[in-house]
Amino acid sequence: MRGSFQTRTIKWSMHYGVLLVYVAVALFPLYWLVKVSITPDDILYKQGTDLLPSKLSFEHYATVIGKSDFLLFFRNSIIVSGITAIASTILAMASGYAFSRFAFKGKFWIVGLMLVTQMFPLVIVITPIFSIFGTLGLTNSLTGLIIIYTAFNIPFATFLMQSFFDGIPKDLEEAAMIDGATRFKAFVQIIAPLTLPGIVATAGFCFTGAWGEILFALLLNSSASASTFPVGLLLYSTRATIEYGPMMAAGVLALIPVCIFFFLIQRYLVQGLTAGAVKG
Amino acid sequence: MASIAINGVRKDYGAVPVLKGVDLAIDSGEFVVLVGPSGCGKSTLLRIIAGLEDLSAGEIRIGDMRVNELAPRDRDIAMVFQSYALYPHMSVRDNMSYSLKLKRTPAERIAEAVKRAGDKLGLEALQDRKPRALSGGQRQRVAMGRAIVRNPKAFLFDEPLSNLDARLREQMRFEIRKLHRDIGATSVYVTHDQIEAMTMSDRIVAMNGGIIQQVGAPLELYDNPANIFVAGFIGSPAMNFIKARAVREDNRIALYVGATKLLGMPAPDRLPDNGEVIAGVRPERIGLLPSSEAGVAATVELVEPTGVATVVHADIAGQQLKLFTTERLQLDVHQPVSLTIRPADVCLFDPISGERLRVPR
Numbered sequence: 001m002r003g004s005f006q007t008r009t010i011k012w013s014m015h016y017g018v019l020l021v022y023v024a025v026a027l028f029p030l031y032w033l034v035k036v037s038i039t040p041d042d043i044l045y046k047q048g049t050d051l052l053p054s055k056l057s058f059e060h061y062a063t064v065i066g067k068s069d070f071l072l073f074f075r076n077s078i079i080v081s082g083i084t085a086i087a088s089t090i091l092a093m094a095s096g097y098a099f100s101r102f103a104f105k106g107k108f109w110i111v112g113l114m115l116v117t118q119m120f121p122l123v124i125v126i127t128p129i130f131s132i133f134g135t136l137g138l139t140n141s142l143t144g145l146i147i148i149y150t151a152f153n154i155p156f157a158t159f160l161m162q163s164f165f166d167g168i169p170k171d172l173e174e175a176a177m178i179d180g181a182t183r184f185k186a187f188v189q190i191i192a193p194l195t196l197p198g199i200v201a202t203a204g205f206c207f208t209g210a211w212g213e214i215l216f217a218l219l220l221n222s223s224a225s226a227s228t229f230p231v232g233l234l235l236y237s238t239r240a241t242i243e244y245g246p247m248m249a250a251g252v253l254a255l256i257p258v259c260i261f262f263f264l265i266q267r268y269l270v271q272g273l274t275a276g277a278v279k280g
Numbered sequence: 281m282a283s284i285a286i287n288g289v290r291k292d293y294g295a296v297p298v299l300k301g302v303d304l305a306i307d308s309g310e311f312v313v314l315v316g317p318s319g320c321g322k323s324t325l326l327r328i329i330a331g332l333e334d335l336s337a338g339e340i341r342i343g344d345m346r347v348n349e350l351a352p353r354d355r356d357i358a359m360v361f362q363s364y365a366l367y368p369h370m371s372v373r374d375n376m377s378y379s380l381k382l383k384r385t386p387a388e389r390i391a392e393a394v395k396r397a398g399d400k401l402g403l404e405a406l407q408d409r410k411p412r413a414l415s416g417g418q419r420q421r422v423a424m425g426r427a428i429v430r431n432p433k434a435f436l437f438d439e440p441l442s443n444l445d446a447r448l449r450e451q452m453r454f455e456i457r458k459l460h461r462d463i464g465a466t467s468v469y470v471t472h473d474q475i476e477a478m479t480m481s482d483r484i485v486a487m488n489g490g491i492i493q494q495v496g497a498p499l500e501l502y503d504n505p506a507n508i509f510v511a512g513f514i515g516s517p518a519m520n521f522i523k524a525r526a527v528r529e530d531n532r533i534a535l536y537v538g539a540t541k542l543l544g545m546p547a548p549d550r551l552p553d554n555g556e557v558i559a560g561v562r563p564e565r566i567g568l569l570p571s572s573e574a575g576v577a578a579t580v581e582l583v584e585p586t587g588v589a590t591v592v593h594a595d596i597a598g599q600q601l602k603l604f605t606t607e608r609l610q611l612d613v614h615q616p617v618s619l620t621i622r623p624a625d626v627c628l629f630d631p632i633s634g635e636r637l638r639v640p641r
Contacts, residue, residue: 171365174332179379179426180353193369 030255037061037248044245060249069224070250073232077211078257080145080228085207087146088153089161092202093195095154096161097187101170114155122152126219133220140226145217149210157202164198165191200268204261211258229254281465282343282433283308284329289338291324291490298324300490302338311460311467313481315474316513321490323438326470330436331355342433353382358427359436362443364419366411366426372398373407376425397425400459417448424456428463437469441476453480474514478502486510504627508634511560511627517591520566520601522559523631526551535559535626538597542576545623548637552630557637560627563604567620568592575618580611594619 003011036044040057047053064070098104099111129148130139138144168191176186192199214230221227229250236247284306291299299321306312314322327333329340331352340347347355358379366375373394380390398404401421411419420440427435437456441449457480460467471477477484478498486493486501486509494506498514505511511519524542526533528551535542535557542559551557569575581600582593589606594617603619611617628637 169363169365171361171363172367174330174352175359175361175365175426176367176378177332177352178330178355178357178359179430180382182351182353185382190367 033248033251036244037252039245041245060245061253063246064249064253068232068235068246068250069227070229070232070253072224073227073229074253074257076142076226077228077230077254080142080149081207081210083146084149084153084210085203087150088157088206089199089203091150091154092157092161093192093199095158096163097165097191099158099162100165101173114158117152117155122215126215129216130219139220140223141221142226144220145210145226145228148216148220149206149213153206153209157206160202160205161195161198164195164202167198168194197268200265204265207261208258211254281308283341284434284466284468285339285341286325286329287339287341289325289328289340290336291321291328291333292336298490299328299335302487302490302492304485304492304495306466306468308466309464311457311469311480311482312485313469313471313477313483314485314487315471315477316487316493318472320487322470322472322485322487325487326359326436326438326468329434329468330357330359356430356433357436358430358432358434359438360420360423360427360440362439364411364423364440364443366419366422368411371408371410372403372414372422372425375411375422376429379426379430393429393431394425397429400428400462401425401455416444417452420444420448420452421455424459428459432465434466434468437467439471440469441471442473449476456480475516478514484514486513488513505560506636508558508560508629508636511629511636515562517563517602517604519560519562519627520603521629522561522596522599522601524557524559526555526557526628528555537576537599540576540597542596543621543623543626545626546639548628548639550637552632556631558629558631560629561601561621561625563591563602565621565625566601566603568594568603568605568609569618569620571616571618575620578617578619580613580615580617582613583609583611 035051035053037060038056038058039047039053040055040059043053043055099107133139133144138147172190172194173181173183173186176190177183181189212230213228214234217228217231218234221231233247233250233254236243236250284304286302286304286306289299289302290297302321302325304312314325316322324333328335329342331347331350331354335348342355342357367378370378376394376397377390380393385393394407395404398407401424403418403421403425406414406418406422411422414422423440440456441452444452453476456469469476469480477486481498483495484498484501485495488509494501494510496504501510501514505514505519508521512521522537522542524535524537526535526547528547529544531547532544533547533551534544567575571577576596578594578596580592581595584591584593589604590609590611592603592605592609592611594601594603596619628639629635630637
């Protein structure tokens with residue numbers, strides 16, 4: 001029995017009502033970000049709490065793009081996050097495959113050590129890293145950030161990739177190896193295509209991690225030429241003022257690449273994060 | 281096509297021996313079935329032949345070449361996996377042509393070989409489908425097709441039918457056998473199902489505990505098992521094992537179950553000192569008579585009609601045995617009956633070693 005039309009309508013309304021509340025709460029900060037970014041300076045404080053500004057303007061975007069180093073910070077962020085995502089994913093694929101498929105001496109200890117690196121806050125290692133990188137000339141450089149991010153991403157990315165490889169039956173690459181493939185070829189032609197959702201999910205994880213990271217970006221790189229956008233955002237907050245408008249506009253712009261990235265990968269991501277949940 | 285020689289093969293996983301010295305010669309074109317319970321080492325042996333596992337000692341030769349050091353891809357063998365191991369992201373055609381593509385075979389030769397194999401297995405209409413759109417039986421056929429397009433030196437089968445339902449299994453048994461007759465390729469087939477072993481093989485290799493227990497034609501193993509393991513493993517319903525006492529009477533013995541005399545038969549070449557033996561009798565070799573007639577007194581415990589035949593569980597002096605008759609008998613539980621067993625149908629075993637006690641002919 002599905003109940004009368006009335007009860008069904010009530011159930012339906014409650015169902016969607018709850019979803020609506022959730023979506024509204026989740027998206028409100030984002031809405032505020034966009035709202036402030038398009039509110040002209042002269043009414044920003046006067047109508048600070050109004051849900052809709054009485055006037056729209058894109059002056060903050062013009063300020064950010066035309067009168068600041070933001071495009072440079074952006075470029076830096078894309079370079080750092082992109083290379084970090086690619087490098088971490090490739091390395092994690094290699095190590096995750098090894099952990100998934102091979103038994104070797106010291107495997108237990110290596111896995112343990114990798115877990116240990118995930119256990120303490122990064123702040124602890126900043127000082128030694130700063131002094132090491134200073135000596136190596138890796139401060140104020142994008143390479144330094146890429147190395148740090150990649151290194152810190154690898155343990156988790158490895159575990160992630162390992163779990164995806166664990167989900168692929170060993171039989172498949174054995175069949176390929178009997179069919180005449182080398183292990184590497186079997187990996188590239190059979191295993192990698194099947195773990196594509198996992199590879200994309202791992203890359204997405206590493207990309208967003210690097211995209212929003214601020215601690216190392218702020219401490220290692222002080223010159224504008226090697227700053228990433230989170231550091232750039234801080235420039236709008238000075239001792240005297242906080243320039244909300246441009247800061248929000250920059251924030252909105254910073255969201256765009258991440259949104260594009262996730263839009264492109266979402267098909268794989270949903271598969272990836274739910275893969276193995278149901279035997280299929 | 282090539283012969284396969286397995287010489288003194290041992291395999292240890294750490295301190296655990298899985299294969300404890302296996303010797304086997306498989307002739308070119310022969311269909312050999314490795315059978316045994318799980319953990320007996322049969323799959324490990326197959327994987328060693330394929331090159332998917334290293335061996336701890338011994339030698340594998342395919343044709344006249346030692347292959348111990350060769351990677352699987354260099355051994356020129358094909359394998360059908362229990363899971364079929366079809367490449368999920370490739371169509372049936374791509375699955376079947378993968379090995380030929382790796383060998384850089386010209387496209388028209390690949391198309392020809394795939395078509396020939398597809399026709400043979402009834403896969404013509406499925407060439408563009410992905411494995412997930414196939415039924416179990418079709419997947420099984422594609423796995424076979426992937427093996428035969430290559431024309432390899434030998435086929436290895438690792439329990440290929442165990443994921444199929446009973447009816448399909450019967451059909452695929454027939455098809456694999458027919459395919460072997462058509463192609464005539466050397467085949468090594470692993471199964472834990474003794475019916476598959478009996479019906480498909482030229483020779484059965486019965487394994488247990490990492491050791492080959494007996495090698496021979498199916499009926500030879502059935503009629504003349506070398507030990508109690510083979511006797512119990514081959515045949516369904518399984519052979520009856522009766523704990524009996526042998527009393528020597530000149531060059532004959534009398535077998536007693538408790539105080540009941542089972543039968544008299546020629547003495548085996550040796551007997552345990554205390555005379556305790558195990559007498560094995562196939563269920564279909566036991567005759568059933570109304571209780572008034574001569575024979576061993578027994579009572580009916582359970583009657584299982586299967587349609588084709590009736591399995592009767594009977595009790596002789598406290599020991600259970602099964603017998604198998606194609607007659608439609610009217611039997612009641614606890615009904616007294618007489619059983620007849622011919623001496624020639626009895627296999628005697630040493631209860632301690634499990635070895636057969638041979639009766640000289």
